[in-house]
Amino acid sequence: MAEIKEIRRVETERASIHSHITGLGIDESGKPKPKADGLVGQLEAREAAWIVVQLIRQGKMAGKGILLVGPPGTGKTALAVGIAKELGEDTPFNTLNASEIYSVDIKKTEVLTQALRKSIGVRVRQRRMVYEGVVKEIRVKIARSKVNPYVQIPREVEIKLGTTEEERTLTAGESIAEQINKMGIRKGDVIWIDAETGNVVKMGKAKGFEGAKTYDIEAGKLVDIPSGPVKKEKELTNTFTLYDLDMTLAAQSLSITAIFSLWSEREISQDVRKQVDAYVKDMISKGSAELIPGVLFIDDAHMLDIETFSFLTKALEAELAPILVLATNRGTTRIRGTDVESPHGMPLDLLDRLLIITTRPYTKEESKDIIAIRAEELDIELEPMALDELTNMASEESLRYAIQLLEPSQVLARKAGRAVVKADDVKEASKLFSDVKRSVKYVKDYENLFLK
Numbered sequence: 001m002a003e004i005k006e007i008r009r010v011e012t013e014r015a016s017i018h019s020h021i022t023g024l025g026i027d028e029s030g031k032p033k034p035k036a037d038g039l040v041g042q043l044e045a046r047e048a049a050w051i052v053v054q055l056i057r058q059g060k061m062a063g064k065g066i067l068l069v070g071p072p073g074t075g076k077t078a079l080a081v082g083i084a085k086e087l088g089e090d091t092p093f094n095t096l097n098a099s100e101i102y103s104v105d106i107k108k109t110e111v112l113t114q115a116l117r118k119s120i121g122v123r124v125r126q127r128r129m130v131y132e133g134v135v136k137e138i139r140v141k142i143a144r145s146k147v148n149p150y151v152q153i154p155r156e157v158e159i160k161l162g163t164t165e166e167e168r169t170l171t172a173g174e175s176i177a178e179q180i181n182k183m184g185i186r187k188g189d190v191i192w193i194d195a196e197t198g199n200v201v202k203m204g205k206a207k208g209f210e211g212a213k214t215y216d217i218e219a220g221k222l223v224d225i226p227s228g229p230v231k232k233e234k235e236l237t238n239t240f241t242l243y244d245l246d247m248t249l250a251a252q253s254l255s256i257t258a259i260f261s262l263w264s265e266r267e268i269s270q271d272v273r274k275q276v277d278a279y280v281k282d283m284i285s286k287g288s289a290e291l292i293p294g295v296l297f298i299d300d301a302h303m304l305d306i307e308t309f310s311f312l313t314k315a316l317e318a319e320l321a322p323i324l325v326l327a328t329n330r331g332t333t334r335i336r337g338t339d340v341e342s343p344h345g346m347p348l349d350l351l352d353r354l355l356i357i358t359t360r361p362y363t364k365e366e367s368k369d370i371i372a373i374r375a376e377e378l379d380i381e382l383e384p385m386a387l388d389e390l391t392n393m394a395s396e397e398s399l400r401y402a403i404q405l406l407e408p409s410q411v412l413a414r415k416a417g418r419a420v421v422k423a424d425d426v427k428e429a430s431k432l433f434s435d436v437k438r439s440v441k442y443v444k445d446y447e448n449l450f451l452k
């Protein structure tokens with residue numbers, strides 16, 4: 001499963017340099033605030049992104065996409081993160097760097113298909129029979145493991161569950177006993193047990209339950225004692241992505257020996273995907289599930305090639321399609337895999353389907369605000385002179401370079417025994433870590449030496 005881990009890793013990295021962004025910073029009348037939700041300036045682009053969020057919510061973006069165009073470091077990725085935050089947690093948001101499709105051991109279309117399917121959610125409503133109540137008494141029977149005599153395992157559990165109206169004592173076997181043991185479920189906890197699967201879920205501590213121990217520190221969430229009968233039907237909602245469903249089904253049809261051989265190179269078969277699609281459509285038509293098209297964000301989209309562009313254009317037309325957000329910092333350039341020059345290095349039939357949002361370079365004041373927000377997010381205290389120094393670097397080199405220097409500067413300040421970062425720390429850090437312009441010049445200057 002190496003290829004999947006790879007994609008995840010990039011996601012978390014992306015998330016971290018944009019962790020200060022919590023939305024698009026729009027007020028009640030739909031106008032962008034100068035500084036809100038971690039975002040500064042870039043007002044037109046933010047307003048446009050907000051309109052896109054409305055269109056997505058109204059289901060009017062199906063078969064269309066967005067193209068974010070602007071120089072490096074002008075907040076294209078930041079805007080995409082803002083869109084995702086506005087759409088809410090339940091909406092899948094998935095990031096792919098265009099270069100990630102060129103992997104040696106997995107096909108380009110497979111990487112893209114997996115990314116597309118990670119970006120489509122299915123909200124499943126299920127009515128299940130459960131036993132629900134506050135734990136009034138609990139007794140776990142321990143036995144010695146047959147496999148390893150030094151290990152004691154819970155064999156059986158007797159549990160008395162109560163609601164405001166009823167009490168019921170249940171006896172359950174090993175798998176439930178084990179979950180209860182692992183979760184540390186105790187008297188006074190409100191839990192429910194899935195009558196069919198035996199899944200145990202802890203909801204919290206019962207409010208005002210006398211039996212609960214007073215010295216319990218990790219009391220957790222306080223919840224009401226459930227009413228009605230102990231055994232009842234409960235409606236559960238869960239959101240999965242199509243990719244989750246693919247993986248689950250694929251794993252089920254995999255024999256145990258495959259774990260040792262083919263697993264690492266495995267691509268999900270089209271057959272599995274067809275089964276999942278059929279299953280999902282069936283659930284939707286029965287009204288027990290609904291589709292949540294999420295967002296697939298492809299950064300550096302000019303790196304995609306002609307094959308993948310036509311694949312994506314087709315994917316936009318499919319019945320189950322996410323909203324595609326592409327970003328690029330290229331103007332007119334060659335479409336990869338062809339000799340054709342085209343705006344943003346993309347074929348025109350794809351461009352026709354995209355709403356284009358442009359981002360512009362920041363003013364000095366805006367850069368200063370962004371650096372300050374980043375520093376605050378990282379818990380780095382800057383002297384005003386240090387902030388000025390970083391702001392100068394942002395306008396001379398790049399905003400991203402200035403942001404990158406925050407943490408090294410803090411390390412240098414700490415080394416000098418200070419909690420506050422001074423301008424000198426910033427200068428020192430910029431000596432130690434080159435920006436791109438300097439590193440390119442360096443190589444040029446020494447090219448003759450390097451090539452000998």
Ligand SMILES: Nc1ncnc2c1ncn2[C@@H]1O[C@H](COP(=O)(O)OP(=O)(O)O)[C@@H](O)[C@H]1O
Pocket residue numbers: 017018019021038039040041042070071072073074075076077078079370373399400403
């Ligand atoms: N308007 C903004 N408000 C706050 N932070 C921003 C803004 N624009 C960019 N940033 C931050 O500046 C850094 C560089 O921006 P980024 O989104 O990576 O640019 P791009 O994707 O256009 O190259 C990131 O840490 C990003 O979160």
Ligand SMILES: [Mg+2]
Pocket residue numbers: 076077078299327
């Ligand atoms: Mg970017």
